[in-house]
Amino acid sequence: METEEMAMSEVRIETVGAEVEGAKRQHVGAIVHFTCPECGQAGSVDLSSEDYLAHPLFGETYDLDLYCWEGREGACQHEWSVEVIPRLTLELAP
Numbered sequence: 001m002e003t004e005e006m007a008m009s010e011v012r013i014e015t016v017g018a019e020v021e022g023a024k025r026q027h028v029g030a031i032v033h034f035t036c037p038e039c040g041q042a043g044s045v046d047l048s049s050e051d052y053l054a055h056p057l058f059g060e061t062y063d064l065d066l067y068c069w070e071g072r073e074g075a076c077q078h079e080w081s082v083e084v085i086p087r088l089t090l091e092l093a094p
């Protein structure tokens with residue numbers, strides 16, 4: 001009986017990867033670091049504060065636009081995109 005009670009109170013989270021629509025300006029805890037394919041200039045996109053994903057579908061491919069920053073010395077202003085997959089999951093706190 002004691003064993004059954006313990007089993008009933010167990011909490012388990014099953015990750016199913018459902019598609020969930022994000023906000024109009026969805027921040028995620030990630031900074032994307034890149035090197036421009038045209039001029040080699042290094043840059044980054046901070047999705048946790050300055051930048052965001054627009055209406056991402058969590059669990060689905062998202063085209064993230066990157067550009068060689070304007071105003072930076074040596075930047076060529078080249079624009080391109082990379083495919084990323086934003087994920088929204090849940091885990092038990094330690």
Ligand SMILES: [Zn+2]
Nearest residue numbers: 036039068076
């Ligand atoms: Zn560049």
